[in-house]
Amino acid sequence: MTTTTARSRATGRVTLADVARAAGVSPITVSRALRGERAVDVELVARVQAAVSKLGYVPDPAARALASRHSSHVAVLIPMLSNALFVDLLEAVQSTLRTAGYQTLMAVTHYNASEEESLLREQLLHRPAGLLVTGLERSDATRQLIFQSGVPCVHLMEASGNPGVYSVGFSQQDASADMTRHLLQKGRKRIAFAGAQLDSRTLQRLNGYRAEMRNAGLQDARLEWLNPTPSSLALGGQMFEQIMSQQPPVEAIFFGNDDLAQGALLAALRMKIKVPKQVAIAGFNDLTGSDQMLPPLTTVRTPRADIGTAAAGMLIRLMKGETVATPCVDVGYELVVRGST
Helix, strand or coil: CCHHHHHHHHHCCCCHHHHHHHHCCCHHHHHHHHHCCCCCCHHHHHHHHHHHHHHCCCCCHHHHHHHHCCCCEEEEEECCCCCHHHHHHHHHHHHHHHHCCCEEEEEECCCCHHHHHHHHHHHHHCCCCEEEEECCCCCHHHHHHHHHHCCCEEEEEECCCCCCCEEEEECHHHHHHHHHHHHHHCCCCCEEEEEECCCHHHHHHHHHHHHHHHHCCCCCHHHEEEECCCCCHHHHHHHHHHHHCCCCCCCEEEECCHHHHHHHHHHHHHHCCCCCCCCEEECCECCCCHHHCCCCCEEEECCHHHHHHHHHHHHHHHHCCCCCCCCEEECCCEEECCCCC
């Protein structure tokens, strides 16, 4: 009994050697046939495929990675799965990578820098072919891990002009400034900003709001409502009630995420507050359902699927050793004006 056969019987797993015996070819021929190498005779490929189907053989990606020194999976680190915007992003990433023959290995960091570092160390143990990470802000230790690993890495959701950094996203601050200008142009002066989670992208939106309010001579720290808990409809409703109790009354509320704004619109209906007559409400990200609210929500449409597709495409080129002519891709955003303002 060979070592391979003993191992196969001990684990119950069908091995490459089992397929080779069933097909009457060598293990190297099986390996080459499964990789699609043209040098393998068509008749031999057919025998290998028949054996694979009969035995139910599934290639071991870990063993393949050790043998070839190349992995077929990409590590993807995202902050949260409860936020719909990351679901849209992931679907686009997975679709693009899978078409190119790569699998995704996802990890959720919960907006925690220490957790991100720990997860990245775990991911690197599996020798990923590439990395996709969310945003540009992270601990020095995590940044050093990425650099020392030598694994190609693309940053999602933000655009960086720093040399050696590959990124696909847009300017969160510019998008927020555009929304604030829209509210000012509507004649609103007392404009509140309501943000949750307080991650780096929310704070960039806060900075965009502050810059426009300052330019208009209307900045007032008392109009900033910041809550570190995760963004949700329920929190949006609570924040709306708090903000509407403020005196003098606000004329508009710019929420840092659509679920907050959606919760505010529902609260306004309960409280019989007319939107936008009594107060205008705006959001960010154009999440599912925002166009169905009463009234429909004015928001910033962010191209999450485009970001996922472009970032995965960029990473594929990097993993293949190809030159990426434009390391920083700004996909832009769209101000979507609806009935709430």
